[in-house]
Amino acid sequence: MVSTQARLLAVILVFISSSSSSSHAQIIPRVTFPLDSPGRPFTIFSLPDVSNTTTLLLSADEETLFVGARDAILSLSISKSGSLQLNKKIDWSPTESNVKECSMKGTDKADCWNFVRVLQVLNSTHMFACGTFAFSPLCSYISSETFSLVTNPSGKPEEGRGRCPYNPYHKNTAITVDGELYTATVADYRGNHPVISRHLSEGDHVDMKLDDTQGWLEEPTFISSTHIQSEGKVYFFFSELGREYEFIEKFTVSRVAQVCTSDVGGQRTLQRRWTTFTKAQLLCKANGELPYNVLQDMTTLRPAEGDSDDNTLFYGIFSSQWSGNSGRSAVCVFNLKTVKAAFAGSYKQLNRDTLKWSSRRQEKIANPGECGLHNASDTALRFIKENFLADQSVSPGSQGPALVSSDRRYSNIAAQRVEGAGGQKYTVLYLLTESGFLHKAVLVEGRAHIIEEIQVLRQPQRVRSLLLSVSQGAVLVGSSEGVASVPVSSCSHYRTCAECVLARDPFCAWDSTHQVCALVSSIKDQAGQDVEGGNVSKVCSSFTTLLPRGRSIATNASPSVQHVPVSLDEVVHLCCTSESQLARLHWERLGGELSSIIYFEKDLNLSFLATPRTLGRYACKATENDFTQTLGVYDVVQKEVSTLQPPSTSTPTRIPEIPEIDPTTPAMVEETPEAPDDEEEEKQPEMNPEKTTPRMSVTKVMLGSGHDAPADGSINMLQRDNGVSYLKELVAVSVLLAMCICALVLLAAYILRLSFHSRTAPHLPWLRRDTATTEGGTDQERASLKGESPQQEKQKSPFDSKSMSNGSNGHLPNIPI
Numbered sequence: 001m002v003s004t005q006a007r008l009l010a011v012i013l014v015f016i017s018s019s020s021s022s023s024h025a026q027i028i029p030r031v032t033f034p035l036d037s038p039g040r041p042f043t044i045f046s047l048p049d050v051s052n053t054t055t056l057l058l059s060a061d062e063e064t065l066f067v068g069a070r071d072a073i074l075s076l077s078i079s080k081s082g083s084l085q086l087n088k089k090i091d092w093s094p095t096e097s098n099v100k101e102c103s104m105k106g107t108d109k110a111d112c113w114n115f116v117r118v119l120q121v122l123n124s125t126h127m128f129a130c131g132t133f134a135f136s137p138l139c140s141y142i143s144s145e146t147f148s149l150v151t152n153p154s155g156k157p158e159e160g161r162g163r164c165p166y167n168p169y170h171k172n173t174a175i176t177v178d179g180e181l182y183t184a185t186v187a188d189y190r191g192n193h194p195v196i197s198r199h200l201s202e203g204d205h206v207d208m209k210l211d212d213t214q215g216w217l218e219e220p221t222f223i224s225s226t227h228i229q230s231e232g233k234v235y236f237f238f239s240e241l242g243r244e245y246e247f248i249e250k251f252t253v254s255r256v257a258q259v260c261t262s263d264v265g266g267q268r269t270l271q272r273r274w275t276t277f278t279k280a281q282l283l284c285k286a287n288g289e290l291p292y293n294v295l296q297d298m299t300t301l302r303p304a305e306g307d308s309d310d311n312t313l314f315y316g317i318f319s320s321q322w323s324g325n326s327g328r329s330a331v332c333v334f335n336l337k338t339v340k341a342a343f344a345g346s347y348k349q350l351n352r353d354t355l356k357w358s359s360r361r362q363e364k365i366a367n368p369g370e371c372g373l374h375n376a377s378d379t380a381l382r383f384i385k386e387n388f389l390a391d392q393s394v395s396p397g398s399q400g401p402a403l404v405s406s407d408r409r410y411s412n413i414a415a416q417r418v419e420g421a422g423g424q425k426y427t428v429l430y431l432l433t434e435s436g437f438l439h440k441a442v443l444v445e446g447r448a449h450i451i452e453e454i455q456v457l458r459q460p461q462r463v464r465s466l467l468l469s470v471s472q473g474a475v476l477v478g479s480s481e482g483v484a485s486v487p488v489s490s491c492s493h494y495r496t497c498a499e500c501v502l503a504r505d506p507f508c509a510w511d512s513t514h515q516v517c518a519l520v521s522s523i524k525d526q527a528g529q530d531v532e533g534g535n536v537s538k539v540c541s542s543f544t545t546l547l548p549r550g551r552s553i554a555t556n557a558s559p560s561v562q563h564v565p566v567s568l569d570e571v572v573h574l575c576c577t578s579e580s581q582l583a584r585l586h587w588e589r590l591g592g593e594l595s596s597i598i599y600f601e602k603d604l605n606l607s608f609l610a611t612p613r614t615l616g617r618y619a620c621k622a623t624e625n626d627f628t629q630t631l632g633v634y635d636v637v638q639k640e641v642s643t644l645q646p647p648s649t650s651t652p653t654r655i656p657e658i659p660e661i662d663p664t665t666p667a668m669v670e671e672t673p674e675a676p677d678d679e680e681e682e683k684q685p686e687m688n689p690e691k692t693t694p695r696m697s698v699t700k701v702m703l704g705s706g707h708d709a710p711a712d713g714s715i716n717m718l719q720r721d722n723g724v725s726y727l728k729e730l731v732a733v734s735v736l737l738a739m740c741i742c743a744l745v746l747l748a749a750y751i752l753r754l755s756f757h758s759r760t761a762p763h764l765p766w767l768r769r770d771t772a773t774t775e776g777g778t779d780q781e782r783a784s785l786k787g788e789s790p791q792q793e794k795q796k797s798p799f800d801s802k803s804m805s806n807g808s809n810g811h812l813p814n815i816p817i
């Protein structure tokens with residue numbers, strides 16, 4: 001036990017010492033689609049009279065989606081196009097007396113409805129549903145044929161307690177195996193009584209639950225459950241307090257727990273109670289960081305066909321309870337093999353009297369977690385009651401988290417195996433952020449690439465269900481805003497081979513025959529794709545259409561040239577945008593240089609003064625994965641000579657020869673021309689001359705600090721963004737800071753001096769005399785120095801802060817400044 005503590009302490013120290021170092025590069029979604037953006041359409045189903053459509057269930061054929069809502073259950077049909085259509089609706093409301101009782105208990109009236117929290121298909125003829133029923137949970141059978149509630153033959157309503165939470169905000173999970181319902185939920189009003197149980201069992205197979213004694217579960221939050229047929233086990237995922245870490249208070253740990261479906265309880269000990277319940281810690285941790293200890297969601301990815309069940313993967317989203325990691329999420333993947341290994345290993349022992357854990361090895365009387373313990377001896381079952389927490393935790397392997405997001409909090413996850421153009425398999429993750437964005441990420445060699453993010457919710461909220469229908473190619477999100485059905489991909493959005501390849505979307509490839517970016521499965525012949533590298537030149541070189549779609553309709557030609565008529569002396573702004581947030585943008589002047597003396601780039605916009613020298617062609621280019629493409633070409637030409645502003649006379653004097661400018665003199669600022677007249681401003685809506693004047697001076701400062709334009713005539717955006725343009729401000733701030741520090745140092749010196757003085761006065765009244773005399777000088781001596789009589793001095797309390805500060809005032813003139 002002591003060694004465990006020491007070990008843990010060491011681990012914690014390691015966490016603390018290294019928690020500040022973060023090894024994760026920020027993962028930016030390549031493309032963002034805000035709500036209602038035409039580039040990535042999806043369906044939202046909602047009905048005016050149905051809200052909180054949050055519990056989702058797919059039928060086995062994935063053609064029907066069942067939705068548990070507030071006071072209603074819906075049956076929707078999913079069509080290939082991704083649309084959702086209402087088949088039927090069941091109204092299921094609490095009675096008036098239920099609601100009355102609910103609000104009398106002091107519950108918010110807004111929660112006194114029937115929120116459906118369990119929705120399962122039992123067998124070919126029946127479904128089963130449970131709802132909170134105004135804080136008095138209730139269940140019911142549903143006839144699949146008529147899609148209506150059916151009472152059971154006895155006419156008694158089905159008990160909801162232990163199957164469904166009372167409070168709609170308490171989390172629960174449920175799963176059906178062979179017509180039996182396995183649930184994990186809290187079974188009381190306050191949520192203090194967690195239980196993992198089996199219901200609807202028949203014959204020898206009795207209903208089961210966790211033994212009532214304490215210690216099995218510690219304030220758990222249930223997340224999800226899954227059934228592994230070949231193991232004959234149901235696995236539950238949850239987080240709870242890690243009581244085995246007894247010297248850290250309220251330390252949350254994530255767990256996987258298991259029960260055997262064959263379990264029927266002990267014969268005397270543990271009658272009708274699980275004899276096969278065991279649990280193990282799930283450890284999601286990156287090197288040198290605090291663990292991501294709080295499980296948020298867990299999904300099961302079944303092994304590829306023909307692969308062993310041991311390769312079943314569990315993808316979990318974890319957050320951290322520590323502020324060092326707050327706001328971050330990590331995705332960790334565990335495989336069934338390591339889960340099984342943890343359960344097959346040794347177990348910690350719970351002292352049932354003190355409820356304390358130890359790793360002391362007992363003589364092994366039974367194998368905890370082994371199926372078939374139901375008719376084991378009482379001694380064996382008593383051993384089981386004390387040994388159900390695996391000693392080893394389950395880790396994601398040496399690689400650590402598959403993905404860490406430093407700024408998004410993920411709440412829900414789904415995973416899918418996708419076959420790429422070359423037949424390679426990729427894992428695609430769908431991650432919902434708490435702010436309502438769906439991220440689609442592909443894992444390549446242990447690294448994540450976020451292909452796109454799609455806003456699916458208007459309001460940030462906790463979503464209960466995120467489902468994936470592989471056969472329909474849709475991600476289904478159940479929220480209070482309705483049910484969203486988002487197609488897994490939208491290849492046609494990428495209109496050139498380059499864009500199709502840069503996306504690195506395993507669903508999409510370039511169809512060279514039809515010259516479109518299309519679903520891999522729909523391409524007959526040559527399909528161009530490079531999910532690993534997004535290498536355009538490798539994939540697209542055989543095709544002639546490397547250039548992207550321009551700003552106009554042209555899809556396969558180079559971007560059309562935009563003419564920008566300007567007057568001389570006018571400030572010209574050219575803008576450049578790229579859909580890809582991974583691209584680096586830069587400007588080039590065709591046949592010329594972009595000297596940073598006269599060109600200024602801000603937010604990817606190029607600004608400059610129109611002069612005969614600066615007229616010409618400009619191209620905005622994007623570089624991604626070593627591939628550079630032109631996003632737009634502007635032809636800046638002189639306007640028909642305007643009668644308002646004859647520019648020719650003033651120009652030569654206003655723009656001096658560039659090499660002669662001393663970048664440190666403010667000449668350029670003063671030389672900045674007047675704002676163009678209103679007429680021109682109308683035609684160039686992005687123009688903002690008032691703002692431009694100071695910007696021009698910023699450009700000059702940048703120049704002074706030695707950033708010359710590169711030889712190829714382009715200005716590297718990254719270089720420019722390094723903050724050098726704020727040199728002046730930096731100097732000013734530095735000087736101020738230095739002054740502040742000087743002042744502080746002086747103050748500190750002074751306080752030190754004061755405290756030296758005050759320390760000579762003893763702080764403990766009963767010691768006062770003695771101490772005072774042992775130090776250099778008596779009361780009388782010091783008092784006489786101050787011109788006080790010893791009597792006066794004695795009356796002053798050393799604890800009186802006022803007297804101290806008075807004294808300090810008296811000394812102020814002595815401070816050497």
Ligand SMILES: *[C@@H]1O[C@H](CO)[C@@H](O)[C@H](O)[C@H]1NC(C)=O
Nearest residue numbers: 051052111115168169480481
């Ligand atoms: C139901 O939906 C409303 C918004 O429509 C939301 O405020 C409320 O929290 C939801 N209730 C539950 C229990 O999810």
Ligand SMILES: *[C@@H]1O[C@H](CO)[C@@H](O)[C@H](O)[C@H]1NC(C)=O
Nearest residue numbers: 122123124125126141179200
């Ligand atoms: C399905 O389950 C219900 C409820 O337990 C039962 O009445 C019905 O007979 C079952 N149907 C089949 C086909 O087993």
Ligand SMILES: *[C@@H]1O[C@H](CO)[C@@H](O)[C@H](O)[C@H]1NC(C)=O
Nearest residue numbers: 204264372373374375376377
């Ligand atoms: C254990 O229980 C099974 C039935 O579940 C029974 O067939 C078997 O004989 C029992 N074994 C022992 C040793 O009691």
